[in-house]
Amino acid sequence: MSEPVPSPRPRTDRPTALVTGATAGLGARYAAQLAERGHDLVLVARDEERLARSAVELRSRYGVEVEVLPADLSERASLQRVADRVADAARPVDVLVNNAGFGLKQRFADGDLVAHEQMFDVLCRAVMVLSRAAAGAMAARGRGRIVNIASVAGFVAGGGHYSAAKAYVALLTETLHQELSGTGVTATAVAPGFVRTEFHARAGMKSGGTDSPAWLDADEVVRVSLDDAFAGKVLSVPTKRYKALMGVLDVVPRALVRTVWGKATWGAARRHPSGPGQHTLGNTPEQ
Numbered sequence: 001m002s003e004p005v006p007s008p009r010p011r012t013d014r015p016t017a018l019v020t021g022a023t024a025g026l027g028a029r030y031a032a033q034l035a036e037r038g039h040d041l042v043l044v045a046r047d048e049e050r051l052a053r054s055a056v057e058l059r060s061r062y063g064v065e066v067e068v069l070p071a072d073l074s075e076r077a078s079l080q081r082v083a084d085r086v087a088d089a090a091r092p093v094d095v096l097v098n099n100a101g102f103g104l105k106q107r108f109a110d111g112d113l114v115a116h117e118q119m120f121d122v123l124c125r126a127v128m129v130l131s132r133a134a135a136g137a138m139a140a141r142g143r144g145r146i147v148n149i150a151s152v153a154g155f156v157a158g159g160g161h162y163s164a165a166k167a168y169v170a171l172l173t174e175t176l177h178q179e180l181s182g183t184g185v186t187a188t189a190v191a192p193g194f195v196r197t198e199f200h201a202r203a204g205m206k207s208g209g210t211d212s213p214a215w216l217d218a219d220e221v222v223r224v225s226l227d228d229a230f231a232g233k234v235l236s237v238p239t240k241r242y243k244a245l246m247g248v249l250d251v252v253p254r255a256l257v258r259t260v261w262g263k264a265t266w267g268a269a270r271r272h273p274s275g276p277g278q279h280t281l282g283n284t285p286e287q
């Protein structure tokens, strides 16, 4: 039986940050580092027990107010509840971190359509709806930060539907940044490389050698990206090695990138064993 979700606590003078995917990986670190930077928090994810545990830990460690908002962002009604919270003028959200996400080790062409639709809903539709909610409410107040977690994968071909989804996040964020110019609201796309989180285990992807330099520490990614976001940068590519890789990707022929990236990262995505339309989903929380 999960702990009852505590009702929102009285407003403080601290700014408030809403983080999606706050129970694990990068999202858990965004919540901790934003608390450390003096923000009250609204935590969003599906796993209510992990949310409640995170809230207790963050309150006691950082002395900030923490609200939990259980939601499956692939479900429209759930997503709308989160959008309503983001847009609530009576309880302003000053920083929105659209972080929730997962990968699919399935080809797009013959993979599980339901799984691909869910990934699109979480990686793209949720980011769009919540960014819109934040843009309107923040611009009305003349201040706010929108931080959308894209990926290096969004700048390379060959990463499957996931890459396309992350390219959408990056470009939508650049549009937001441009359209919000002069309003006091900034939008930052964060493009991490490979980060040691639950992402790959949840998706059943090989992630051997995570102690190699190619793999980043989640705390470093979050610290660098928050520094960039608070500096108003439109794109944050944590660490020099991934900034260098992005430069290389600009000049290497795309056909070569398509061939190499897919194989070098998740291995050749499996043809779906039972063919298109079967419903075996990844993205199950680690217990």
Ligand SMILES: NC(=O)C1=CN([C@@H]2O[C@H](COP(=O)(O)OP(=O)(O)OC[C@H]3O[C@@H](n4cnc5c(N)ncnc54)[C@H](OP(=O)(O)O)[C@@H]3O)[C@@H](O)[C@H]2O)C=CC1
Binding pocket: 020, 021, 022, 023, 024, 025, 026, 027, 044, 045, 046, 047, 048, 050, 071, 072, 073, 074, 099, 100, 101, 102, 103, 122, 149, 150, 151, 152, 191, 192, 193, 194, 195, 196, 197, 198, 199, 200, 202, 283, 284, 285
């Ligand atoms: N790890 C990496 O190598 C990289 C990751 N990224 C991106 O970073 C972001 C965070 O990923 P990462 O921390 O690695 O992954 P993790 O798997 O460690 O964490 C994913 C988080 O998202 C939440 N989540 C998953 N599905 C949903 C859903 N349907 N509704 C609400 N919340 C959901 C999970 O909580 P719950 O299960 O409780 O819902 C969890 O808190 C993602 O957008 C990912 O694409 C980008 C580049 C590299």
Ligand SMILES: CC(=O)[C@H](N)C(=O)O
Binding pocket: 103, 150, 151, 152, 153, 159, 192, 193, 194, 195, 199, 265
């Ligand atoms: C780099 C990513 O966004 C992704 N986690 C991957 O493993 O490709």
